[in-house]
Amino acid sequence: MEYFIQQLINGISVGSIYALIALGYTMVYGIIKLINFAHGDVFMVGSFIGLYSAKFLANAGLPPVLVLLLSLIIAMTMSSLLGITIERLAYKPLRKSTRIAALITAIGVSFLLEYVAVLILGPQAKGFPDIMEKKQYQLFGTSIQVDSNQVMILITTIVLMIILQYIVRYTKTGKAMRAVSFDMEAARLMGINVDRTISATFAIGSALAAAAGVIFGMTYNSVDPLMGVMPGLKAFVAAVLGGIGSIPGALVGGLLLGTVETEISSLGYSSWRDGVAFAVLILILIFKPSGLFGKNVREKV
Amino acid sequence: MKKLNSKFWLGIIIALAFYGIVQVLLTTGVFNDVTRSMLLLVGVNVMLAVSLNLINGITGQFSIGHAGFMSVGAYTSAILTLDYDVPFILAIIIGGIVAAIFGVLIGMPTLRLNGDYLAIATLGFGEIIRIILLNTEYVGGASGLSGIPAKSTWTIIFFFTLFTVVLINNFIRSTHGRACLAIRENEIAAEAMGINTTLYKVIAFTIGALFAGMAGGLSAHTFYVITPGSFNFLKSFEILVMVVLGGLGSTAGSIVGAVFVTLLYTYLREFPEWRMIIYSIVLILMMIFRPSGLLGKTRINFGKLGKKEAKANGSIDSSTP
Amino acid sequence: MAASTAVLLDVKGASRSFGGLKALSEVSLHINKGELIGLIGPNGAGKTTLFNLLTGVYPPSTGKILLNNESVGGMKPFKINHKGAARTFQNIRLFTAMTVLENVKIAFHQHARHSLFSSMLRLPKHFKGEEEITQKAMDILKIFNLADQAQETAGNLSYGNQRRLEIARALAAGPKLLLLDEPAAGMNPNETRDLMNLIAWIREEFDLTILLIEHDMSLVMGVCNRIYVLDRGILIADGTPVEIRNNPKVIEAYLGQEA
Numbered sequence: 026m027e028y029f030i031q032q033l034i035n036g037i038s039v040g041s042i043y044a045l046i047a048l049g050y051t052m053v054y055g056i057i058k059l060i061n062f063a064h065g066d067v068f069m070v071g072s073f074i075g076l077y078s079a080k081f082l083a084n085a086g087l088p089p090v091l092v093l094l095l096s097l098i099i100a101m102t103m104s105s106l107l108g109i110t111i112e113r114l115a116y117k118p119l120r121k122s123t124r125i126a127a128l129i130t131a132i133g134v135s136f137l138l139e140y141v142a143v144l145i146l147g148p149q150a151k152g153f154p155d156i157m158e159k160k161q162y163q164l165f166g167t168s169i170q171v172d173s174n175q176v177m178i179l180i181t182t183i184v185l186m187i188i189l190q191y192i193v194r195y196t197k198t199g200k201a202m203r204a205v206s207f208d209m210e211a212a213r214l215m216g217i218n219v220d221r222t223i224s225a226t227f228a229i230g231s232a233l234a235a236a237a238g239v240i241f242g243m244t245y246n247s248v249d250p251l252m253g254v255m256p257g258l259k260a261f262v263a264a265v266l267g268g269i270g271s272i273p274g275a276l277v278g279g280l281l282l283g284t285v286e287t288e289i290s291s292l293g294y295s296s297w298r299d300g301v302a303f304a305v306l307i308l309i310l311i312f313k314p315s316g317l318f319g320k321n322v323r324e325k326v
Numbered sequence: 327m328k329k330l331n332s333k334f335w336l337g338i339i340i341a342l343a344f345y346g347i348v349q350v351l352l353t354t355g356v357f358n359d360v361t362r363s364m365l366l367l368v369g370v371n372v373m374l375a376v377s378l379n380l381i382n383g384i385t386g387q388f389s390i391g392h393a394g395f396m397s398v399g400a401y402t403s404a405i406l407t408l409d410y411d412v413p414f415i416l417a418i419i420i421g422g423i424v425a426a427i428f429g430v431l432i433g434m435p436t437l438r439l440n441g442d443y444l445a446i447a448t449l450g451f452g453e454i455i456r457i458i459l460l461n462t463e464y465v466g467g468a469s470g471l472s473g474i475p476a477k478s479t480w481t482i483i484f485f486f487t488l489f490t491v492v493l494i495n496n497f498i499r500s501t502h503g504r505a506c507l508a509i510r511e512n513e514i515a516a517e518a519m520g521i522n523t524t525l526y527k528v529i530a531f532t533i534g535a536l537f538a539g540m541a542g543g544l545s546a547h548t549f550y551v552i553t554p555g556s557f558n559f560l561k562s563f564e565i566l567v568m569v570v571l572g573g574l575g576s577t578a579g580s581i582v583g584a585v586f587v588t589l590l591y592t593y594l595r596e597f598p599e600w601r602m603i604i605y606s607i608v609l610i611l612m613m614i615f616r617p618s619g620l621l622g623k624t625r626i627n628f629g630k631l632g633k634k635e636a637k638a639n640g641s642i643d644s645s646t647p
Numbered sequence: 648m649a650a651s652t653a654v655l656l657d658v659k660g661a662s663r664s665f666g667g668l669k670a671l672s673e674v675s676l677h678i679n680k681g682e683l684i685g686l687i688g689p690n691g692a693g694k695t696t697l698f699n700l701l702t703g704v705y706p707p708s709t710g711k712i713l714l715n716n717e718s719v720g721g722m723k724p725f726k727i728n729h730k731g732a733a734r735t736f737q738n739i740r741l742f743t744a745m746t747v748l749e750n751v752k753i754a755f756h757q758h759a760r761h762s763l764f765s766s767m768l769r770l771p772k773h774f775k776g777e778e779e780i781t782q783k784a785m786d787i788l789k790i791f792n793l794a795d796q797a798q799e800t801a802g803n804l805s806y807g808n809q810r811r812l813e814i815a816r817a818l819a820a821g822p823k824l825l826l827l828d829e830p831a832a833g834m835n836p837n838e839t840r841d842l843m844n845l846i847a848w849i850r851e852e853f854d855l856t857i858l859l860i861e862h863d864m865s866l867v868m869g870v871c872n873r874i875y876v877l878d879r880g881i882l883i884a885d886g887t888p889v890e891i892r893n894n895p896k897v898i899e900a901y902l903g904q905e906a
Contacts, residue, residue, distance in 0.1 A: 060442060118614045124442075125388065126617035129570050132563050133609030140602035258453075258559070265446055300457035303450035310447045311435050493767045500766035500773060501752065501759045501780060504745070508753045511742035518702055518736075520728035520757040520820050529763070 031169050032291045033284055038175050038244050040283020041182040045237035046260030047267070047275035048189065049108075049230025055206040055270035056226045058124060062131040063111060064234060065257015066138035067104055071235025072153075072248045073146065075100040079154050079239075089157040093177065093239075096156070100239050101232035108231025109224045117220070135257075142250035150249040153242030178240050185236055186276060189229070193272060198225045206270065255299070259286075262306045268319025277317060338492070345484045352480055360592075362480065363548070368588045369483035370545045373490045375568040375580040377537035380494050382566070383575035384503065385530040386510025387437060388445040390562045391452030392538050394432075397557035398425040398455065399539025400546035401465055404474045407547070414477045418486070418543040425539020426532045428455075433531035437524065452562055459554040470553030471546075478548040486544060490537045495577050497533065506530050510575075571612055573619030582620050654713075655680045655824055655856045656732075661700055661710030661720070663693075670696040671880045673710070678824070683850055683857045685867035687891075688877035689900055694860045695737055697877070698828055701858075702734045703727040714824065729757055733822035735813040737829045737860070743802030747793055747812055750801050751784040754819035784819060790849070791815040807838050811845075818849060825850075825857045831866060843870050864901065868892065876900065 046068050053061045078096040087095070115134050119127045160173040193199035201222040204212040213219050241256070242248050263282045267274025285305065286298050294301075309316060348365065351357045357365070374392060381389045403421030406412035412420070436447040460468055497503050505526045508516035517523045546552045564587065572583025590608065594601035612619075656678040663671045671693045678684050686694050700707045706721035713719070719727050733754070742750050761776030788794040791811050796804065804812060810830055817825060830846070831839040847870055850857055861867045867874060868888040876884040876891060878900040884891060891897055 054442075058442070060445070115610050115614070119617065122613075122617035123574075125382075125566075125570055125574060126613045128445075129567060130610050130613040132567065133606040133613065136602050136606035137610070140599075140606065144599050144603065254560075261446070262450070265443075269442075296461050297457065300454050300461075303453045303457070306450045307436070307447050307454075310439055310443055310450075314439055314443050496767045496769055496773075497763070500777065501756050501761070502763050502766055504749055504753055505756050507745060507749075508742050511744055512740045514704070514724075515736065515740035515742065516753065517724040518704075518728060518734055518740075519754045519816060520725050520733075521753065522723075522725050 027168050028291075029288070032287050034169065034171055034175065035291075036284030036287030037280060038178050038240070038283070039287055040280035041178050042237045042241050042244070042256060042279075043260045043263045043283050044276045044279025045182060045185065045233045045240070046256060047264040047279045048272060049234045050261050051264040051267070051269050051271060051275040052202070052226050052230045054264070056202060056209075056223060057116070057120065059116065059127050059131060060261065061116075061230075062128070062257070063134035063138060064230065065253035065255075065260065066135050066142075067108055067111075067231045067253075068234040068238045068241070068257060068260075069142065069248070069250060069253035070107055070138060070238070071100045071104040071231070072238030072242050072252065073142065073151075074103050074235065075239035075242055076151060076153050076248055079156050079242075083154060083156070093156045097181070097236055097239050100235040104231040104235035104238075105228035108227035108234075112224060112227040117223075139250050139253070146250060148250060150247045150252075153246045153248055155246070156243060174243055178244065181236065181240060185233060189233070189272065192229065198222065202226055259299075259302055262302055265306060265316055266309055268316025271316065271318040274316055274318030338488075341488055345481075345488075348484075349480060364588065364592045365480060366478060366483050366548045367545075367592070368585055369487040370541045370548070371565075371568060371584040371588050372487050372581050373537050373541035373544070374565045375572065375584040376491055376494050376577055377534040377541070378565050379569045379572075379575070379577060379580040380498070380506070381530050381534040382569055383573075383580070384498055384510060385506040385527060386513075387527055387530065388441055389448040389531070389534075390445050390559065390566055391432070391448030391450075391455075392534070392565045393557040393559065393561035394448075394452030394455040395425040395428060395535040395538035396542035396545070396561070397459060397552075397554065398428050398535075399542035400552050400557070401459060401471070401542075402539070403543030404471050404546045404552060405465065407475055407477070408471065408473070414475070414547065415482070418540050418547070421543035422536045422540035425542065426536035428539075429532040429535025430528060433528040433535075437527040437531060449559055449562065452557075452559055456554045456557055459557075466553075468554065470551060470555075472551045474546050474550050474552065476547060476550055478544045483544055483548070486540060490540070491577065491581065494533065494537065498577065502526070502529070567609060571609070571619055573621035576619070576621050579619050579621035586620065653680045654678070655715060656701070656858070657711075657713040657716075658697075658701075659711040659713070661697070661707040661712060663696055663700055663705070663708050669880055671700070671707075671877075674877070674880075674882050675710075676875050676882065676885065678856055678858060680823075680856055681850075681854070682872045683847070683859065683870060685871035685874040685888075686858060686860045686877065687862070687864055687867060687874060690862065691879070692877040692900075693880040694877055695828060696880075698734060698826055698860065701727075701826060702732060725757075728820055728822075731821075731823035732826060733817040733820040733824075734826035735810075735817050735828055735830060737832065739809050739813055741801045741809055741812060741816075743800070745801055746797065747788065747799050747801050747804065748781070748784055748797040750812060751787055751816050751819045752780050754816050754821075755780045755783055758821065787815050787819050790852075791845070807834055810834065811842070814846075814849075818853065823856060825855050827857065827859045829860050829862060831861070839866065846870065864891075864897075 046064065049064050050061060053059055075096045078099040079092055082092045082095055111134055115130050116127060119130055157173060162171045164171055193202060201217045204217055205219055205222045209219060259282060260279065263278035264275050266282060267278030282302060286302060289298050289301050352362060374396060378392045381387050399421035402424045403417040406417035406420060407414055432451045436444060439447055459465055465471060505521045508521055509523050509526060513523055568583035568587045569580050571586060573579025590605060594604055654677050658674060658676045660673045660675050661671060662673055674697060688694055699705055701712060703722050703724040711718055711720055714730055714732055717730065719730055742753065759776050759780060761772045765772040785794060785797065788797055793808060793812060793815060801812060814830060831842050834842065846857065849855060859867060871888060873885060874888055874891045875882060876897050883896045883900060884894045
């Protein structure tokens, strides 16, 4: 039992990464119905920006908490700009064309980010600096262990989720986002600036992916240009699991996938881990295609 | 009818002439080994693109798991020739049939899904096949199978490719193919007009898988080695890119797309660092400036440039659940 | 009279709910062979929902639907089509990127005798089968004056011709019962009159039974044998056009809506 809980706690770190990336997928899909395959690579870029910021700031002698906070902010801001740029240059011209054309473009952008990163940084993995000294905590006199990184990850994720909920629910941008995802044309007629709203969605989604990138670096200590491919795909699975278009769905889907994967690995089936993720995905799609939190929409005849 | 027939035979004659010329250039050594393996790759890719186009372009079922079917055919035929001494051609065909069976098994549950959801499910199935191969010791796990006899010659690949194109095109240009087109155009109306839409989706999926499986078998017997990694979702994307670049829904387009992508890949090999960057920029620019692909929606034999059609049929996968 | 009063379609207490909303409740109606029946009612009365039940788009929540004494409620749409009921749609659903001819050919698919294999291998059977379909499809197009535009892309037809093509396509399936959902919607009075004449004519020519949805009451008065009136999912009246015109419930339903 304690072992199980231990794995659950470990799973939450991976799950948080999936959840944060999944949010970007789900928000973008909700608003322009595009599976943004480049999203996993924005996560990668965010991770590298985090890496270099952290190195620079740590060398400048800043205290660890500040290094973490500033690296996060820098990575998130710059990735937002990247997200907006991608949307403006690559996706906006395609808003009126077929969805499959947009998907191919997303694949193109994904390759572009990956291989520009390879060109600039080289294909080898780079070590992510230890921003904070890792401390182990014993939980309530049991053998269950929690380390300081996991605590930081959990806090970061929760804070970001609260901010996101606030933005989506109470700000003008958030309301506009919900309106546009409900009916783009109607929103435009109501005077909502659709282009700006879509940009905001990409900005927020990319910022969350960058945060996930920094967390990933802290957890695994190693980042490389192709690191976004699998987590990106998994996060997408998580978004579908939770119900694509649904923000709580992405969170729950991410955490669920992360913990299930960790449990499976801990049982010694780590090479089947990805397979189980996809099997769960297919079962969900077949029996509840709208996901755990999604709405079922049927075509009107 | 007669007119169509004569066009059909003209196409066959041109194809055979092309075959003959290449065959001469290969035997006389004008074409070197690099060109030769590129030609073989073109053939395999044409088979993959044309068969995926039947599913995606003609029937409108958004599938991105084609590499999965390809791997089933590749592994099946490789095991048959390596371990059981099955004659090469027979092994390829059995590989295709096994892939087709996978097509039925995967198609039945997933083809109820629409649009993006189907895409995700097929992607998932493709990945599951890969992970199963990865974990199966019998087929070499992550290192895959090697020492596969290189029996795919230009002649064999050419005729398999020709058969694929002819058979699939014959299918498309019949009442059965029209049934598939009707599903793409308006599934509810197709069903109301008496088309068993589920059946035809599964048929399209199965035929697509059959030829993808054969293409996989041929490629396995061209390059000596197969690993699960070479059939991941990126390979499925690559096939999808060929179909969309050429022009979704057009067999001729799929051929052009497959040739274009293969040539691009091969020539860019000389600039390894820039290869993927140039490739991705070409993709993005193509989709922005020519989203309906190189050949739009032209259909073989109809000859008319499908601009009108492309416009009338603005979105292929508008039926999202 | 015994033969002509044989019941083709018999709906017994059909209901359909969507979530908590009852779109149709306890609708019972019957149509005899050879009749041309009108189904009218204000917007949102459940007319199209009834069509969707009859053609299998979704199954009835409760109740029975008998076509030729065979229960078809809950059958898949293509099966019901094979059983002899074909329909058109209120919001036109053509195969827009296909040609006019191909649109009609689709409906003949179920009668095609050449198999997948004969088509893929281009066996003589394939050519014979295709030729037969082309011939029959052209015959239907001629009736609807669309033969000249056979090679035109369906999406490029004028609105009125698109509506006519939809009827032609439904007819090509060889139905016993033809269900027309507002076939004259969006047409001008001249076009509407021509269409109504055409409908009356094909009914004779093809020995059809027709159920016609129409929003505009005056339109159906001239051609229909009997009329059913739906209001808010409930069948409120049925009878001859004269009876319907003077039925206070019907007047109220329409006036109530316009008020």
